[in-house]
Amino acid sequence: MTADTGEVLGAVRATSPHRAEDAPTRRTPLRPRLTRRGRIEAGYFWLFISPWLIGFVGFLLGPMISSVYISLTEWDSFTDPVFVGLDNYTEALTGDPVFWKALWNTFFYAAVSVPVGLAIGVWLANLLNKKVRGRKFFRTLIYLPTLVPLVATAMVFKMVLAPSGPLNDLLGLFGVDGPNWLLDPTWVKPGLIVLSTWGAGAATVLLLSAMNGIPREFYEAAEIDGAGPIRQFWSITFPMITPIIFFNLIMGLIGAFQIFSQVYILTDGGPDNASLTVVPLLFREAFGFYHLGYASAVAWLLFVVIIGFTILAFRTARGWVFYETEVR
Amino acid sequence: MVVATQAPALGAVGRPEGHGGASARTLKAFQASPATYAVLLIVSAIFFVPFLLMISIALASDRTSAQNAFTIIPGELVWSNFSHVFTATGLPVGTFVINSVIIATLSAVGQVISSSLVGYAFARLRAPGKGVMFMVVLATMMIPAQITMIPQFLLFKELGWVNTYLPLIVPNFFSNAFNVFLVRQFVSRLPSELDEAAQVDGLGYFGIYRRIILPMMWPILTAIAIFTLTATWGDFMGPLIYLNKEEMMPLALGLQYMTSTSNAMQLPPWNLVMVGSILLTLPMIAIYYLGQKYLYEMNVSVGSAGVK
Numbered sequence: 336m337t338a339d340t341g342e343v344l345g346a347v348r349a350t351s352p353h354r355a356e357d358a359p360t361r362r363t364p365l366r367p368r369l370t371r372r373g374r375i376e377a378g379y380f381w382l383f384i385s386p387w388l389i390g391f392v393g394f395l396l397g398p399m400i401s402s403v404y405i406s407l408t409e410w411d412s413f414t415d416p417v418f419v420g421l422d423n424y425t426e427a428l429t430g431d432p433v434f435w436k437a438l439w440n441t442f443f444y445a446a447v448s449v450p451v452g453l454a455i456g457v458w459l460a461n462l463l464n465k466k467v468r469g470r471k472f473f474r475t476l477i478y479l480p481t482l483v484p485l486v487a488t489a490m491v492f493k494m495v496l497a498p499s500g501p502l503n504d505l506l507g508l509f510g511v512d513g514p515n516w517l518l519d520p521t522w523v524k525p526g527l528i529v530l531s532t533w534g535a536g537a538a539t540v541l542l543l544s545a546m547n548g549i550p551r552e553f554y555e556a557a558e559i560d561g562a563g564p565i566r567q568f569w570s571i572t573f574p575m576i577t578p579i580i581f582f583n584l585i586m587g588l589i590g591a592f593q594i595f596s597q598v599y600i601l602t603d604g605g606p607d608n609a610s611l612t613v614v615p616l617l618f619r620e621a622f623g624f625y626h627l628g629y630a631s632a633v634a635w636l637l638f639v640v641i642i643g644f645t646i647l648a649f650r651t652a653r654g655w656v657f658y659e660t661e662v663r
Numbered sequence: 664m665v666v667a668t669q670a671p672a673l674g675a676v677g678r679p680e681g682h683g684g685a686s687a688r689t690l691k692a693f694q695a696s697p698a699t700y701a702v703l704l705i706v707s708a709i710f711f712v713p714f715l716l717m718i719s720i721a722l723a724s725d726r727t728s729a730q731n732a733f734t735i736i737p738g739e740l741v742w743s744n745f746s747h748v749f750t751a752t753g754l755p756v757g758t759f760v761i762n763s764v765i766i767a768t769l770s771a772v773g774q775v776i777s778s779s780l781v782g783y784a785f786a787r788l789r790a791p792g793k794g795v796m797f798m799v800v801l802a803t804m805m806i807p808a809q810i811t812m813i814p815q816f817l818l819f820k821e822l823g824w825v826n827t828y829l830p831l832i833v834p835n836f837f838s839n840a841f842n843v844f845l846v847r848q849f850v851s852r853l854p855s856e857l858d859e860a861a862q863v864d865g866l867g868y869f870g871i872y873r874r875i876i877l878p879m880m881w882p883i884l885t886a887i888a889i890f891t892l893t894a895t896w897g898d899f900m901g902p903l904i905y906l907n908k909e910e911m912m913p914l915a916l917g918l919q920y921m922t923s924t925s926n927a928m929q930l931p932p933w934n935l936v937m938v939g940s941i942l943l944t945l946p947m948i949a950i951y952y953l954g955q956k957y958l959y960e961m962n963v964s965v966g967s968a969g970v971k
Contacts, residue, residue, distance in 0.1 A: 376788055379868040383784030384796065386777040390837020395803055398814035405813060412817060462703055465695040476707040479714070482947045484897030486915040487940035490922070491713045494720060494733065494933070501712050501735050533713060554690045567692045593807060596899040600919050614809055621813050622904060634809040641807060 406631035416628070423632035433608060433616065434633065438640070441612040443524055445591035445644075448531040453583055456538030457576070461568060463539070464546040474543070477536040489600040492530045493517070496601075502529065517602055520609035527610060530597055538583045545579040546572060574657040581656045585648055592641050613637045717944075721745075721937035728934040741934070748938040752921055758910050759917035760942065763896055766831050766913055771891040773835035774842055775884045781838050782846020783872050783880075787858065797847075803840045816904055830905045831898070835891065842887045849883040850876060885957040893947055914943050 381388070406423055410416035427434040459477055463470055480488070495502050496516035503513030516526035553571045562570065595614040598604060604611030604619070613633065621630035712735060719737040720728070721744060727733065749757045785797055819830040858871045866874065895901075902916040912920060918939045922931040 373789070376868065377790035380784050380788035380790035380793060383788065383868070383872070384781045386836065387781040387800065387838045387840075387843055388796075390777075390834065390839075391799070391803065393818075394815060394834050394837060395806065395811055398811035398818070399806065401814040401817075402810050412820075459703075459706060462695075462699050465693045465699055466689050467695045467699060467703065473703050473707050477710055479948070480710055482893075482951050483944045484893075484915060484947060486897065486899050486918055487717075487943045488713075490918060490936055490940045491717050493922075494716055495713055497731075501716060504735075505709075533710065536710070551690070554692045558691055564692050564694075572692075589807075593809065599899075599903075600922075617809055618900075621816075627813055627817075631810075631813055634807075634813070638807055638810055642805070645805075 402631050402634065405627055406635055408628045410627045411625040412627055413625070419628065423629045424636070426629065427632055427636055433611065434636075436608050437604075437611045437613050437616040438636075440524060440608075440610060441592055441594070444527060444531075444594060444612060445588055447524075448528045449584060449587040449591050451528065452532050452535045452587065453538055453580060455532055455535040456542055456583070457573075457580065459535070459539045460542035460546055460576075461572060463543050464572075474540065478540050479536070480533045481537040485596045486600065488530065488533065489597050492526075492533075492597075493601055496526045496529065518606055520607050523602055523606065523610040527594070527597055527601070530601075531591070538587075541579050541583065542576055545576045549575045577656045578658060581648075581652055585645060588644055588648065589641055592637065592644070613640075717937050717940055720933055721941055723934045725932070725934065728932060729930060731930060731933070733933075744934050744938050748935045748942070752932060752935055754917060754921055755910055756914075756917065756921075756939065759912055759914040759939075762828070762911060762917075763913035763915065763943075766828050766902075767892045767895040769828070769832045770835040770895040771888040773832065774838065774891040775888050777836050777838035778842035778846050778887055779877060779880055779884055780872070781843045783850055783876050785843065785847040786850035787855070787871075787876070788868065800840045800843055804844075812904070819905065825905055826908050826911055827905075828911070831895065831901050835895075842890070845887060846880065846883055849880065853879055882957050885954060889950055889954040889958065892950055896947065897943070914939065918943060 405416070407418060407420060408416035409419050409422070463474055463477075467473065483491075494500055497503075498513070498515045502516070506513040514522040516522045516529075549572065553575075554567060557567045557571060593614050594612050595618065598610055598612055598615045599618070602610045604615050614637070617630050617633045617637070620626045620633065715735050715737075716733065719735060720733050722737050722740050722742065723733060723744075724739050724741045727739060785793065785800070815830070815834075819825060822829075824830050824833075853876070858875050861871050861875050896913075897915055898913075899915050899919070902913050903919075906912050906916060909917075909920070918936060921936055921939065
């Protein structure tokens with residue numbers, strides 16, 4: 336958030352002097368033309384941002400407000416909404432075991448898939464950062480899966496995760512009898528995590544470019560001091576890429592909490608709700624059962640969970656994310 | 664969401680290699696051992712297996728498909744599947760493709776026009792309240808789509824837009840926060856002498872936008888067009904909510920429809936579904952490779968933003 340806030344503060348700082356300038360000029364009639372120009376400029380500003388402003392009010396702020404209201408009602412969109420206060424929230428949090436199951440599934444998925452994907456991403460980036468022949472070739476192969484649309488990925492992984500599919504073939508090489516990934520309540524979440532790690536290459540590419548930016552002198556000095564490659568990784572490479580790891584962690588968590596298409600296409604939440612995550616639950620409640628009030632409440636609860644984890648991540652960031660500029 | 668580092672992000676693929684230049688001796692940390700190659704080979708092979716499987720199934724005969732007896736290495740080469748996908752599924756697959764093209768293209772056009780206008784204003788025009796507005800823009804990036812999904816659906820239903828492309832296209836003409844942010848960053852870094860000179864010469868604000876800034880914005884606008892194309896092309900949830908008529912569906916939704924409509928006793932035509940998956944994937948790979956250098960350029964210009 337540091338940069339974000341910096342950016343925002345910068346924006347405020349950049350504009351507030353103008354405001355300060357405008358105020359006195361308006362009072363002193365010495366430079367009335369500038370005021371007029373300023374007013375015209377401001378008018379054009381609002382005109383230019385009107386597409387965003389209209390969209391913000393019509394597609395975001397308005398819907399957000401009505402979402403709050405809908406979440407306080409019982410409504411099927413055909414009859415009139417009935418105001419029920421916080422009933423939908425208490426129902427989700429205390430009455431509906433499926434909500435907790437979905438939340439747990441989502442949490443499990445996010446907590447495993449994001450760190451595992453990042454670990455693979457860092458590991459591969461570190462390998463590619465070496466003086467490897469055919470680096471471009473390897474990088475392309477590792478990045479390619481991230482270009483495949485989710486629907487196509489889901490279709491292929493239906494086959495990859497099939498009982499006699501390639502994943503179980505691979506496990507068979509090690510004498511492991513692979514499960515029926517998508518139909519076994521124990522293995523369906525790991526199956527979805529396998530699918531997500533296919534996209535680890537996105538992080539690899541970002542991390543690799545961050546590694547490229549680390550000054551060579553650091554490694555030269557470390558080598559003179561007798562540090563081995565592993566020590567060099569943990570003492571130089573890793574601290575220097577923590578900002579990118581952190582960025583990927585935040586974006587990954589937000590994305591993982593909103594997982595939908597894979598679940599909808601591969602399992603539709605089954606078997607026995609073992610893969611039902613929050614957004615598919617919300618979708619089912621809203622567009623399957625027309626429980627619009629309940630679904631809206633679930634959406635807000637999800638928002639709270641996402642914000643909560645984002646804040647948590649930023650809190651811990653001070654301990655492990657290293658910004659070079661802070662030191663210098 | 665932006666994280667400050669000097670590391671460029673998106674266009675990294677096009678970046679020249681940094682370490683181990685010809686002049687310098689390779690440091691130990693950058694020496695590639697046979698184990699490095701072994702791991703890289705194994706991992707890339709594993710990453711490639713789903714692609715192989717996709718191709719293998721797409722080239723399998725109907726009989727193999729019905730028995731679900733696929734191999735990773737293509738065993739059959741039934742190229743006619745690539746034409747059968749349009750005729751033999753009982754679904755208007757050609758229309759799916761056209762729908763996808765229409766939705767993705769118009770969405771990209773909408774984002775390019777609207778975010779260039781809004782981003783220009785945030786970068787160049789001065790107005791009281793601008794800072795607050797920009798903070799609102801950034802704050803909206805935090806709101807997950809699920810919150811607005813239901814009221815938006817009700818709104819569009821009220822407008823009679825269900826089963827049209829409009830709910831998927833129209834919101835793009837009102838820009839999105841992230842693209843506005845990208846354009847603002849980009850334009851902020853352009854030299855302001857040009858538009859100041861134009862202003863002295865009597866060009867209005869729209870003229871400056873149209874004649875001076877817009878022609879310089881094309882790298883970032885190309886990047887935004889690519890983002891939007893890929894996002895809308897692959898979008899599944901939006902079409903799932905708004906479209907239930909076959910002839911309106913884009914390919915992403917149509918593919919899923921293809922696997923679900925078959926008779927319960929029968930397996931979906933997996934070979935044709937995979938052909939469809941390839942049709943869905945290839946344009947994305949093509950766009951990425953054509954646009955790579957713009958993504959890289961954008962990355963250089965936006966500079967510090969470690970954005971995705």
